[in-house]
Amino acid sequence: MTLDDFPDHDDLSDALREDRALRPTRAYRIRFAQDNLDFRKLDVPDPVPLGRQILTAAGCDPRDGFSLFAILPSGDFEDVRLDEPFDLRARGAERFVAFQTDRDYKFTLDDSQLEWGKPAIGGDALYKLAKVGEHEAIFLQIRGGTDRLLEPDDLVDLTEPGIERFITAPRPATTCVIIVNSRPREVDDRHVTFEDVVKLAFPGSHDTNVVFSMTYRHAASKPHAGELAAGGSVDIKKKGTVFNVTRTVQS
Structure with a gap:
């Protein structure tokens, strides 16, 4: 079998949903975002790409000071170094985000003002910081609207204008x-x-x-x-x- 006999790509999202291994193919499809959480489909040629290969496939120059993160199923961010291989077949991460910034981001959690070193924060991290009770949940306050219930696997973009405000409150009944x-x-x-x-x-x-x-x-x-x-x-x-x-x- 030659490379021409392989399909064009295998989608990591499909493989995770179907609980199967990645198939031999010409490219592997992940989700990529730059400086925000607006993810787009991106094909990489290797199931164990280097960080610089992911950036290059996305049209980013690795020399321009990008920080690349894999978003794990838990919502945690994991640094992906330029010359570090990242095994798509084993890690369960389908989303990658690159930021070209070195600033800290401020937000409030109940009565405390905190700083975060990444432009987005996962619900899992917020729940750990707040140490919520069994029947409590975390909400993102929406000025003039309905507060947004956050779950551990949610992500919140901290780059929006203003300071994000999170509160803990009783968890509503959900399905x-x-x-x-x-x-x-x-x-x-x-x-x-x-x-x-x-x-x-x-x-x-x-x-x-x-x-x-x-x-x-x-x-x-x-x-x-x-x-x-x-x-x-x-x-x-x-x-x-x-x-x-x-x-x-x-x-």
């Missing part, structure tokens, strides 16, 4: 969508148990010789992926946490 054995299911809680997911995957009663096993990915809690055993639980994202449940009958 989340999880994927159970490739089917979307609605749940009314951000915290789901092994037993909750089993009921969604295999409704009804079961004989005592039936054993269930379960894996999950894209969870809000850490670890973000793994195996879940009976009696266990995870915090899910508002949309996109995936569960695979298998049923085995023991003889």
Whole structure:
């Protein structure tokens, strides 16, 4: 098989959603933004590109002082150095953002004024800073409008004019969508148990010789992926946490 026999690209977003490995192809499609969070599709020729390869593919000159970050599934930013390989097949990051700046960004969180060294902040970082309670949430105050509920996997652009103001308040009732054995299911809680997911995957009663096993990915809690055993639980994202449940009958 020659390179001409390969498809034009494989989309990392599709691979993550379908829970599969990247396919051999001519290019690998990621999402890239520059100096903001307006992501566009970008093809890179290597599944383990260097930071400078990503910048070059985006039309940015690596010599112009760009800082490049990979946005992990948790919403955390990870520095990608110019000559550091980044394995698209293993890291689960589909979004990359480059900034040409060295300034700090100010925001308020409840009654405290804080500074952040990156032009965007993830909800996960805000929740850690605020140390919110189990039934609390963080909101971005919208002057003259409705405050925006933030989840751990959300991102907020700090480059907009003015200082962003975040507050903690009681969490409203919300409906989340999880994927159970490739089917979307609605749940009314951000915290789901092994037993909750089993009921969604295999409704009804079961004989005592039936054993269930379960894996999950894209969870809000850490670890973000793994195996879940009976009696266990995870915090899910508002949309996109995936569960695979298998049923085995023991003889």
